[in-house]
Structure formats: structure tokens, C-alpha cells
Amino acid sequence: MISKGNKLYSILNIKCPQCHEGAFLERKIYDFSAFTKVRKACPNCQLNYHVEPSFYYGSMYVAYALGVAIMIAVIVLNLLLFETFSFIRTFGMVVGAVIISAPLMNALAKIIWANFFFHYKKDWKDKIKA
Secondary structure, X not given: OOOOXXXXXXXXXXXXXXXXXXXXXXXXXXXXXXXXXXXXXXOOOOXXXXXXXXXXXXXXXXXXXHHHHHHHHHHHHHHHHOOOOOHHHHHHHXXXXXXXXXXXXXXXXXXXXXXXXXXXXXXXXXXXXX
């Protein structure tokens, strides 16, 4: 089991990169009223998630990599399931998978990007009190 202190815990649970407890997004992933909108700060440890304007534009590179990973997985799955290769079928499956997983990929890209710059701090409570 992945425990607190590991970046994967923050990424898979979409929690604050510093305390691994506070919510990272304002709403649930597939709630389209606030499409993967990142909170201003962690409700638990008060970490400012927006260190500069347009900070999360860099997450587009991560989203691209996640999209390529999904495309490769769908192509491999297509080759394993069907005897003959069809470009149209494969293209349709890739487009469908990307559309269905787009909100999840967007949220994961942002939390992965944030974990590049923010690190887990076991003693974050001591800094809040000071």
C-alpha cells in the first residue's frame, strides 16, 4: 500500500502535495461546472497552489504524455483483441478513450505538475503554528 510521504499517494488520491491530506481540486473530477479547477490554497496546511500566474500551463506537457500513454495502451489492446488491424477502428477507440478520460487526465496532469514543485513535509503543522 502506498503511504503518505510518497508522491504517488498525492497523485493517485489527488491530495495536497505538501500535507497529503487537503483537497487539491475544488470539485470532483467529472463535475463539469468547475472543470478540474485547482483550489487557491490547501484547506489543511494553507499551501498556496498558485505560485505564479499561469503556473499550470506546464501541466499540458504532462497531459500530452498521459494522452500518448493512453493511445499506446489502446493500440496494444486493439492488437490483442482483434485478428486484423483496422486503422478506423483503432482511431475510433483512441479518440473514444481520450474523450472519456480527458477530465481524469487533466486532473492527473495538474497534480503531477504540482508534485514536481511542491514536496511532502512531515512537520508542516509546526510551521503553521509558528
